[in-house]
Amino acid sequence: MHHHEVNVEQAIEQRQAAFSDIDSTTRSVARALKQDDVDWVWVSEKADELQQHSQRLSGLFPLGSAEGSKTKEKVWDNKHQGAFHTGLAHMDAGFVALYHAAQKQNRQAALQGVEEAQSTCKGCHRQFRALW
Structure with missing residues (x-):
């Protein structure tokens, strides 16, 4: 087993874990923002x-x-790579917006970020x- 292969496996594992965390955390945050009394400290931590x-x-x-x-x-094809990284950057921008909105305790803006x-x-x- 080459060192390279281990890295690839680790990368796949880490990105799948990151995406699944993002998915469940984003859902939790969306739910939290819909409560009457938003726990802004928690939302800020999660946004971070x-x-x-x-x-x-990336x-x-x-x-x-x-x-x-x-x-x-x-994903690795030059023609599409830009779109892929733009997608990740947009997702990141949403989380940045969420974080700033949480700092200001702005529910509307936070939901928009999400x-x-x-x-x-x-x-x-x-x-x-x-899908397979």
């Missing part, structure tokens, strides 16, 4: 975690890490995620 995850993700798609994952090959991030997930999956 989400940002850390999304920033790490580094977790090394070349050759499509196999054994749900990623379509075109929605921006979530809609990016869907669009990106349609293009870049294999």
